[in-house]
Amino acid sequence: MRTRHVRRSAALAAAAFTLPITLGVAAPVFAASQQTDPYGxxxxxxxxxxxxxxxxxxxxxxxxxxxxxxxxxxxxxxxxxxxxxxxxxxxxxxxxxxxxxxxxxxxxxxxxxxxxxxxxxxxxxxxxxxxxxxxxxxxxxxxxxxxxxxxxxxxxxxxxxxxxxxxxxxxxxxxxxxxxxxxxxxxxxxxx
CATH class of the missing domain: 2.30.180.10 (FAS1 domain)
Known part of the structure; x- marks a missing residue:
């Protein structure tokens, strides 16, 4: 049961990124934050x-x-x-x-x-x-x-x-x- 849930979640996540591409819409891009930690x-x-x-x-x-x-x-x-x-x-x-x-x-x-x-x-x-x-x-x-x-x-x-x-x-x-x-x-x- 647990494995099935994980597979379904993975399939839904993949669909969330695939669907915008098939509709001709750019998929969301997750850029790394520009902010750095204080240093010195x-x-x-x-x-x-x-x-x-x-x-x-x-x-x-x-x-x-x-x-x-x-x-x-x-x-x-x-x-x-x-x-x-x-x-x-x-x-x-x-x-x-x-x-x-x-x-x-x-x-x-x-x-x-x-x-x-x-x-x-x-x-x-x-x-x-x-x-x-x-x-x-x-x-x-x-x-x-x-x-x-x-x-x-x-x-x-x-x-x-x-x-x-x-x-x-x-x-x-x-x-x-x-x-x-x-x-x-x-x-x-x-x-x-």
């Missing part, structure tokens, strides 16, 4: 559950997702000072190259304090880290992307090893949020 050594340091986890970040817009990630607290402070929280949370299909706290720590404290105190310069710096389109890992191998600041970012690499502007490494890439993609980087980028 820093992804392992994200919380395994909760709002700062990969699943949690996918539920929130970019700025909110970043605020739940302990490695991005300096960036979040800068975004708030520049008044960009709503801009980032309301944008659609963006890609953010998000510097870690350690990336900001590479900037001498006096220089960082000066940037944080100048809203116009801070806004220019932060919007240079945002591209107004979704960038997939395959596009990063040899890419050139216009930023919201108006400049251009370049990316090179392959597999799970990508560099932005020849110096910043993506340490956790292709992190999805509800309105964009985040690539966490180890160096703050400066507009060219």
């Amino acid at each position: 050594p820093a992804c392992a340091s994200l919380p395994s559950q909760g709002s700062g986890s990969l699943a949690g970040m996918a539920q929130d817009p970019v700025a909110t997702a970043a605020s739940n990630n302990p490695a991005l607290s300096t960036l979040v402070t800068a975004v708030k000072k520049a008044g960009l929280v709503d801009t980032l949370n309301n944008a659609k299909g963006i890609t953010v190259f998000a510097p870690t706290n350690e990336a900001f720590a590479k900037i001498p404290k006096a220089d960082l304090d000066k940037i944080l105190a100048d809203k116009a310069e801070l806004t220019k710096l932060l919007t240079y880290h945002v591209v107004g389109e979704k960038i997939t890992p395959s596009q990063l191998s040899d890419g050139s992307f216009k930023t919201l600041e108006g400049g251009t970012l370049t990316t090179t690499g392959s597999g799970e090893n990508f560099t932005v502007n020849g110096k910043a490494k993506i340490v956790c890439g292709d992190v999805q949020t509800s309105n964009g993609t985040v690539n966490i980087i180890d160096t703050v980028l400066t507009p060219m």
Whole structure:
């Protein structure tokens, strides 16, 4: 009885694909998903559950997702000072190259304090880290992307090893949020 049921199910499945062809209609095509999993050594340091986890970040817009990630607290402070929280949370299909706290720590404290105190310069710096389109890992191998600041970012690499502007490494890439993609980087980028 069980074998008969399996044969009947197999026959019905075959008919579902054969029938459209005999009627001159294209059979459905099941393409592999274009979305990849986040990659990079820093992804392992994200919380395994909760709002700062990969699943949690996918539920929130970019700025909110970043605020739940302990490695991005300096960036979040800068975004708030520049008044960009709503801009980032309301944008659609963006890609953010998000510097870690350690990336900001590479900037001498006096220089960082000066940037944080100048809203116009801070806004220019932060919007240079945002591209107004979704960038997939395959596009990063040899890419050139216009930023919201108006400049251009370049990316090179392959597999799970990508560099932005020849110096910043993506340490956790292709992190999805509800309105964009985040690539966490180890160096703050400066507009060219």
